[in-house]
Amino acid sequence: MVDKHQAVIDYLINCPNILNSPLYFNFINAEDDSNQFLTKSNDKYTNTHYIDGSIGKLYTFTIMTFKSVNDIAVVKLPDYPNENMSDLTDIQGLIEWINEQDELRNFPDFGEDCIVETISTTTDEPSFDGIDEETEPNLAVYSITIEIAYIDISKRLWR
Amino acid sequence: MAISAINLPQHQRAPRKLLITVAEWMEGSAEKREVLGRRTEDSSIEYNADTETTTDVLGINYTDVNKTQPQQDFDPYLILGGSELAAKLNDIRRRNAIEELSQFTIYVITAYVGSASAYEAEKHVNCTIVYNSLGGDVNVNMPISIYYSNDITLGTVDKLSDDFTFTPA
Numbered sequence: 001m002v003d004k005h006q007a008v009i010d011y012l013i014n015c016p017n018i019l020n021s022p023l024y025f026n027f028i029n030a031e032d033d034s035n036q037f038l039t040k041s042n043d044k045y046t047n048t049h050y051i052d053g054s055i056g057k058l059y060t061f062t063i064m065t066f067k068s069v070n071d072i073a074v075v076k077l078p079d080y081p082n083e084n085m086s087d088l089t090d091i092q093g094l095i096e097w098i099n100e101q102d103e104l105r106n107f108p109d110f111g112e113d114c115i116v117e118t119i120s121t122t123t124d125e126p127s128f129d130g131i132d133e134e135t136e137p138n139l140a141v142y143s144i145t146i147e148i149a150y151i152d153i154s155k156r157l158w159r
Numbered sequence: 160m161a162i163s164a165i166n167l168p169q170h171q172r173a174p175r176k177l178l179i180t181v182a183e184w185m186e187g188s189a190e191k192r193e194v195l196g197r198r199t200e201d202s203s204i205e206y207n208a209d210t211e212t213t214t215d216v217l218g219i220n221y222t223d224v225n226k227t228q229p230q231q232d233f234d235p236y237l238i239l240g241g242s243e244l245a246a247k248l249n250d251i252r253r254r255n256a257i258e259e260l261s262q263f264t265i266y267v268i269t270a271y272v273g274s275a276s277a278y279e280a281e282k283h284v285n286c287t288i289v290y291n292s293l294g295g296d297v298n299v300n301m302p303i304s305i306y307y308s309n310d311i312t313l314g315t316v317d318k319l320s321d322d323f324t325f326t327p328a
Contacts, residue, residue, distance in 0.1 A: 051196040053176030151198075157176050157270065157319045158194045 002111030004059055005039060008148070012037075017094040018063075028064075030132060030139055036064040040145075053155040059110075059148040063090050065126070068137040084140065091126045091142050100148060113154035115148035121146050160313075160328060163272045163279055177270040179319065180286065180305070182244055184263050186308070192321045195233055195305075204231045204267070204307070215216060215254050229309065234302035239246040248301065261287040263328055266325065268316055277315040282325055283307045 009025070012018045021033045028036040040060040048056035067087040074082045099123050102108070107116035127141040155159075167173055180195045180202075208228045214220050220296040226261060238245050265286040272279040287306040294300065316323040 018267065048200060049175075051175045051178075052198050052203055053174065054197075056198075155176070158179060159320055 001113070002109065004108070004110055005037075007059065007108045007110055008059070009037065010095045015094060015097045017065075017086075017091070017097065021065075028066075030066040030141075031067040032066065032139065034066050034136065036063040036066070038064060038143075050083055050151075053153075053157055055152045055155065058127075059150065060145065062143050062145045063094060064129070065092070065094075065142045065144075066132070066135075066139040067142065069131060069140045072145050087140065088126060088142070091144070094144055095121045095126070096123065108148065110148075110150055113152065115151040115153060116143060117151065119146065119150045165275065167271055170191075173271040179266075179268040179270060181266040181268065181321075182305075183266065184244075184247060184261050186243075186247070191243050191247070193242065194242075194321070195236075197239060197242075198237045198307055199233050199235060201229060202233050204229050215250070227309065229307035232291075232302065233305075233306070234291070235298075235300040236303045237295075238299040238301060245301065248288065248303065252290055258294045260289055261285060263288050263305075265307060266316070268319070270319060272317055276317050277326075278319065280314055280316045281323060282312040282314060282327075284310050284312070 005025070009023070012023070018035060021035050022031075023037060024033045025037050026039060028034065030036070040062060042060055044060050050056065067090075068082075070083045072082065074085065094153065099120055099127055100132060104121050107119055111114055122145040126144050129141040129143050132139040169210045181192055182195060183190060183192045184316060185191070209225040209228070210222050211225060212220050212222040236245075239248075251257070262275055263286045266280050267279055267283070268280040270278045283301070285308045287308075289304045289306065292300075292301045312327050313326040314325050316325050318324075
């Protein structure tokens with residue numbers, strides 16, 4: 001059976017946002033420009049059972065991104081971009097990459113027992129989850145939750 | 160003909176996937192088959208029995224069954240890549256060639272009866288498949304109804320895949 005966590009990490013590594021920054025799995029000693037892959041569990045009652053024995057499931061995970069913060073006000077000068085805003089735009093790139101892959105039907109490889117149907121983010125923009133003030137520099141914490149809808153056909157009788 | 164026992168352990172419920180509906184049709188000289196029920200959560204054969212009940216002076220009911228008109232709906236029936244039956248029905252729909260809707264053979268396989276190499280099955284010839292609508296919300300759905308002919312041959316199938324062999328009893 002394919003390890004779905006590994007399959008998703010192998011897939012995400014193709015995204016420039018992930019490729020160019022350290023990625024940690026569930027546990028992290030956060031630093032500027034690092035990412036944390038957080039696994040999530042879905043209630044089995046949300047699965048969809050089909051009459052041929054296949055099951056519609058979701059694989060859900062969250063990417064937390066940590067960015068150093070500054071307290072400089074936004075100014076209307078093109079040569080003085082605001083770092084906080086630039087960081088958010090940068091993180092937005094992961095959402096756009098996921099949307100592109102979904103359009104291209106380029107999905108993680110969950111093996112021959114699974115048919116991946118869609119990959120999507122649950123929001124159109126990253127969520128700002130707060131500031132980690134225990135780090136130096138202080139880090140802004142952003143998150144993007146991603147859902148992969150797939151059909152588990154391992155219990156199908158008729159192939 | 161002897162009645163076959165249910166091939167499940169005592170008290171085990173039969174999973175829905177053990178009741179299988181397969182459509183068969185000719186495409187030129189080639190025989191095509193496709194199992195029904197992909198992405199369908201619930202589908203039952205409705206027998207639509209035409210009954211007539213009389214009550215005698217003692218209040219006892221006597222019910223006669225004049226006929227059954229079995230029908231099975233598949234809703235949703237999503238248009239899926241690779242589905243030859245969906246392509247066939249869509250072609251008929253485009254041409255409004257409704258007379259071609261009555262050319263299907265339907266196998267009802269009860270895999271909870273029989274053995275691994277001889278599952279009990281019913282072959283219904285000259286059945287009709289009707290597309291009921293076309294549309295939906297996110298994905299294209301073309302719900303269909305099968306109208307069984309009741310022209311039945313009993314038998315068995317040797318395996319649970321499109322290349323099965325049906326052996327009349």
